[in-house]
Amino acid sequence: MHFEKLAISDVVLMTPQVFGDERGFFMETFRQSEFEAYCGAYTFVQDNHSKSIQGTLRGLHYQLEKPQGKLVRVTRGEVFDVAVDLRKSSPTFGQWVGAILSAENKQLLWVPPGFAHGFYVTSKEAEFQYKCTDYYHPESEICIRWDDPTLAIEWPLVRESVPSVSRKDAEGLPFAAAHVYQAI
Known part of the structure; x- marks a missing residue:
């Protein structure tokens, strides 16, 4: 596995070594000892899997507690x-920071606690899987608007159309009004 710190150095892009032939491929997607060496001593307690169609934007989510x-x-x-x-x-x-993640490039992204997270589907559909270091805590979940002008995220919108978002995400807070982490 190759670990690359991004412009925000605590966010790490991971590229696995893929072994392939005419029958298919094999790759290791996680090894605790290497992860700890490059990203920190975290334990994962929950795995999630979502499927979304092109133009779907999920986020920017975070939990203030947990x-x-x-x-x-x-x-x-x-x-x-x-x-x-x-x-x-x-x-x-x-x-x-942002990164293109795909079934083709097989890269993983480590988003540590203390960050809001979101993604936008650029392909016809996408299946997104992730491991979490704490359990989902809906009582403390917060959403920041995907199009907040202060953050000015450069989303690669398909045909420059407005993304499909959930009601919760459409009602997200502006960055200036969002609760943030005082110490983490």
Whole structure:
């Protein structure tokens, strides 16, 4: 596995070594010891899997209580995945990074606790899988608007059309009004 720190160094893009031949391929998608060496000593307690059609945008989500770190990957299709630093004491507070994750490139993205997370489906459909460091806690879940002008995320919108979002995501908070992590 190759680990690459992105512009926000706590967010790590992971590229597995793929062994393939005419029969298919094999790759290791997670090894605790290597993950800890490059990303930190985290334990995963929940795995999630979603399927979405092209133009769907999910996010930007986070939990103020029980913050989740997420190790994300795409097993079908392609998404543009985004992490926004919400750690008030961080030098990159309020900044975002994004990466294209796809079944083809097989990359994974580590989004640590203290970040809002979201993704946009660029392919016809996508299956998105992720491991979480804490359980889903709906009482403390917060959503920041995907199109917040302060964050100015450069979503690669298909045909520049407005993405399909859930009611909860459409009612997301502006970044300036969102609760952030004072210490994490």
